[in-house]
Amino acid sequence: xxxxxxxxxxxxxxxxxxxxxxxxxxxxxxxxxxxxxxxxxxxxxxxxxxxxxxxxxxxxxxxxxxxxxxxxxxxxxxxxxxxxxxxxxxxxxxxxxxxxxxxxxxxxxxxxxxxxxxxxxxxxxxxxxxxxxxxxxxxxxxxxxxxxxxxxxxxxxxxxxxxxxxxxxxxxxxxxxxxxxxxxxxxxxxxxxxxxxxxxxxxxxxxxxxxxxxxxxxxxxxxxxxxxxxxxxxxxxxxxxxxxxxxxxxxxxxxxxxxxxxxxxxxxxxxxxxxxxxxxxxxxxxxxxxxxxxxxxxxxxxxxxxxxxxxxxxxx
Amino acid sequence: xxxxxxxxxxxxxxxxxxxxxxxxxxxxxxxxxxxxxxxxxxxxxxxxxxxxxxxxxxxxxxxxxxxxxxxxxxxxxxxxxxxxxxxxxxxxxxxxxxxxxxxxxxxxxxxxxxxxxxxxxxxxxxxxxxxxxxxxxxxxxxxxxxxxxxxxxxxxxxxxxxxxxxxxxxxxxxxxxxxxxxxxxxxxxxxxxxxxxxxxxxxxxxxxxxxxxxxxxxxxxxxxxxxxxxxxxxxxxxxxxxxxxxxxxx
Numbered sequence: 001x002x003x004x005x006x007x008x009x010x011x012x013x014x015x016x017x018x019x020x021x022x023x024x025x026x027x028x029x030x031x032x033x034x035x036x037x038x039x040x041x042x043x044x045x046x047x048x049x050x051x052x053x054x055x056x057x058x059x060x061x062x063x064x065x066x067x068x069x070x071x072x073x074x075x076x077x078x079x080x081x082x083x084x085x086x087x088x089x090x091x092x093x094x095x096x097x098x099x100x101x102x103x104x105x106x107x108x109x110x111x112x113x114x115x116x117x118x119x120x121x122x123x124x125x126x127x128x129x130x131x132x133x134x135x136x137x138x139x140x141x142x143x144x145x146x147x148x149x150x151x152x153x154x155x156x157x158x159x160x161x162x163x164x165x166x167x168x169x170x171x172x173x174x175x176x177x178x179x180x181x182x183x184x185x186x187x188x189x190x191x192x193x194x195x196x197x198x199x200x201x202x203x204x205x206x207x208x209x210x211x212x213x214x215x216x217x218x219x220x221x222x223x224x225x226x227x228x229x230x231x232x233x234x235x236x237x238x239x240x241x242x243x244x245x246x247x248x249x250x251x252x253x254x255x256x257x258x259x260x261x262x263x264x265x266x267x268x269x270x271x272x273x274x275x276x277x278x279x280x281x282x283x284x285x286x287x288x289x290x291x292x293x294x295x296x297x298x299x300x301x302x303x304x305x306x307x308x309x310x311x312x313x314x315x316x
Numbered sequence: 317x318x319x320x321x322x323x324x325x326x327x328x329x330x331x332x333x334x335x336x337x338x339x340x341x342x343x344x345x346x347x348x349x350x351x352x353x354x355x356x357x358x359x360x361x362x363x364x365x366x367x368x369x370x371x372x373x374x375x376x377x378x379x380x381x382x383x384x385x386x387x388x389x390x391x392x393x394x395x396x397x398x399x400x401x402x403x404x405x406x407x408x409x410x411x412x413x414x415x416x417x418x419x420x421x422x423x424x425x426x427x428x429x430x431x432x433x434x435x436x437x438x439x440x441x442x443x444x445x446x447x448x449x450x451x452x453x454x455x456x457x458x459x460x461x462x463x464x465x466x467x468x469x470x471x472x473x474x475x476x477x478x479x480x481x482x483x484x485x486x487x488x489x490x491x492x493x494x495x496x497x498x499x500x501x502x503x504x505x506x507x508x509x510x511x512x513x514x515x516x517x518x519x520x521x522x523x524x525x526x527x528x529x530x531x532x533x534x535x536x537x538x539x540x541x542x543x544x545x546x547x548x549x550x551x552x553x554x555x556x557x558x559x560x561x562x563x564x565x566x
Contacts, residue, residue: 181429184418188407195405197389198367198398199472200423 006175014171021164025157033156037228039269040163041221042249046261047170048217049246051177054255056210057190058108059116063246065123066096066215067222068238072130074223075143075232085148085227089166089220096219097212104211108204111193120243127238142233145226159228166224167262170217174258177213186210187256218246244287251294254303263302319378320345320507321366321476326375326385327531328361335361337531338375343476348498348508350522352515354552357528359511360402363478367399368392379476393423398474400465402481402511406453412460413449416440416467423472432471439467444493459490466497477501478509483517495521515557519543527552 021040025033045063052060070092077083077091099122107118130137137143149155177183185206188196197203226232245268253264275286298305319342328336336358343349351359364370366377368389377384384392407415416436417429426432440446443463448456453464462482469477479498483491491514498521502508512518518525518539525542527535529551535542542548549555 179429181421184414184421184429187410188418191407191409192405194369195401195407196418197369198393198401198405199419199468200390200393201418202388202390 006179018164018168022161025160030153030156033160035269035273037156037160037163039266040160040167041225042245042265042269043167043262044163044170044217044221045242045246046249046253046265047167047174048214048221050174050250050255050257050261051186051214052207052210053214053247054250054257054260055177055183055186055190056207057186058207058211059112059247060211060214061116061120061240061243061247062100062103062122062215063218064238064240064243065119065126066100066218067225067242068123068126068130068234069096069099070219070222071226071232071237072137072143072222073219075145075226076136078227079143079145085162088223088227089162092223093216093220096215100212100215101208104208105204108207108211120240123238123240123243127234130234130238137234140233140235142231142236143226145230145232147230148227155228159224162224162228163221166217166220171258171262173213173217174261177210178258182206182209190256218242241284241287248287248291248294251299251301252290254301257301257303260301260303267302319343320380322376322378323362323366324376324378326362326365326372326377328358328365328370329373334531336365336372339528339531339533341526341533341536343507343509345475345507346502346505347523348502348510348521350518350525351509351511351528352513352518352525352552353528357552358531359528360480361531362528363399363480363509363511366392366476366478367397390422393472394425396473396475397478398423398469398472398476399478400462400469400480400482402484404458404461404465406456406461406464406468408454409452411450411452412440412445412456412464412467413437415453415464416471419468420471423474425473435471436467439470442470443467443497458485459487462486463494466494470501474506476507476509478511480511481513482510483512483514491517515543515553 024036028036049060049063052058073092073095074088078085078088083091103122107115110118131139147155149158185201188201189203189206193203222237249264249268250261252267253262254260275283279286321343323339323341325338325340326336327334327338339362351362353359365372366384368384368387372385379395379397382395407418413433413436416439417432420426420432420435421429424435426435437449440449443466445460445463445467448460456464466482483494486494495517498508510522522539524537525539526533527542527548534551535545535548543553
């Protein structure tokens, strides 16, 4: 199997893509930069979900919880001027990692739907906490963050680059997981947890590690988002739609693949923009329709579709 | 000689049913022990108890001076005990090679991922599956899957290997190959427990046979002793069998 070492063309392609993305803000106007930032953020959320939901096969609806916790961690510390901006995604990620370990130990014993529902609960609980703990979070009033730079264009670029760095880190983490012992362990757990235990895999430890790692990505993204948008409130950052979007993007692109999540994020964002601008009333209904179409016609995502086509071409 | 594995008065109850009832059993290193008995006698339960997937209700299990009962399955397997399942348990989407490499990586303690793949290739070769190494496990036939289980267990570098009906569903030549493989493994010093219904396999392979009935160990000894033991004949073999094999074993 030659796929065990990274082919040099893939390495070059990745570098070139990153270079192009880094040059993008100089070619785009503010609205397009904003869209590109959103695309990178969606990519990060999808890569995060892919580790627990894709590789490990535990369908988490916890993305909103971690996104919100990261956003609040960053917003509270920044609004009180306790830390510089660059530290906020780091601390947001750490807070989420800690929460994922504490919550993961009990709920990762559950499987399938039971785990999904339990993970959905984390976000709901945190949303209530954020709403009620007014001394710390200002409750439903939300938290305002002062602009970081004077110019609108400068801000747009700053947050674009922050999201780009995070996206590159998430991509790198995914490559590492996919090619590591942990990645093999997670794939075994997804396919047959009992057999995984029998070949010496400490399933609990692997699952908690995966959950903690997958939580850091939305956590960091949430912290950057808070500064970027400049205002957060509980219903915005703990929005259940965030928890649903993440798996949809991954399934759209291809679960437990390295590039599938990004592909799904791009496709989803394009779709979202089209639907938002044309069918304002039906936005959520369309989301439902995508889910149904996905499950029926491409349960393994776009990457799988492309691979199968390539294989058929090769066989001809 | 000290035993590699000892079960001391091990019992396991499921509700009111005593699936394993005060079984005491020692296995010497390098031997092949056959575990036989009618369906529901508790054979697979004993394998499950040793491998840690269930815990004994009473009694102790010792392996190389370490107490096993109470350890989780992954801890047991890392101590050098591997098992195959009666119903094969491959990782269906992974290739045969990846299946075996995963076992080498974890319980087999391979020092690197590359080393795990190399060891996996050797094990697939050993069980005669080298030509299928890039096939997804789900596409293998039953016989191939059984051998894949075998390769997975071997990649774990076990000292004790438990084979739960590894021959069930295999046809003539496959059966001969598997038996040859088991013999070779025993020669290389591996200790093996075999659960098996085919008496010809048991008699030709095993140094010793233990017979379970209703969760109790009713007999233990070499094959001639066992096939002529009246309790074993009554509980499991039936009188006609012992007449037939009396000639062979004797």
